Amino acid sequence: xxxxxxxxxxxxxxxxxxxxxxxxxxxxxxxxxxxxxxxxxxxxxxxxxxxxxxxxxxxxxxxxxxxxxxxxxxxxxxxxxxxxxxxxxxxxxxxxxxxxxxxxxxxxxxxxxxxxxxxxxxxxxxxxxxxxxx
Numbered sequence: 001x002x003x004x005x006x007x008x009x010x011x012x013x014x015x016x017x018x019x020x021x022x023x024x025x026x027x028x029x030x031x032x033x034x035x036x037x038x039x040x041x042x043x044x045x046x047x048x049x050x051x052x053x054x055x056x057x058x059x060x061x062x063x064x065x066x067x068x069x070x071x072x073x074x075x076x077x078x079x080x081x082x083x084x085x086x087x088x089x090x091x092x093x094x095x096x097x098x099x100x101x102x103x104x105x106x107x108x109x110x111x112x113x114x115x116x117x118x119x120x121x122x123x124x125x126x127x128x129x130x131x132x133x134x
Contacts, residue, residue: 012113073086
């Protein structure tokens with residue numbers, strides 16, 4: 001049986017589910033514990049969406065959109081401070097929901113949206129705090 005790519009899975013089934021690897025989206029997404037449901041991106045994404053994109057190196061990344069510019073998105077992991085320019089054509093899909101402790105949390109959930117507001121507001125404070133620690 002031939003293995004499907006994420007793009008093929010999205011085209012065939014309309015969604016892709018996988019456990020999270022890495023800590024760039026902590027504390028929201030925990031490595032090996034949480035599962036994300038990725039759906040095809042329809043049209044332009046907006047600030048705070050969580051796209052899955054593929055870098056030219058082949059690496060898949062799930063980071064939050066913090067800005068939209070002409071021709072690209074600016075993304076950053078919730079647990080990161082470096083921003084990345086992501087051309088529109090790198091986008092594979094967008095997070096529709098995630099599963100934590102057996103419960104599916106849609107990207108429209110009010111608690112999730114509150115988390116986004118908190119994490120975005122604390123960006124500069126967390127960055128300063130980190131620099132002071134060093």
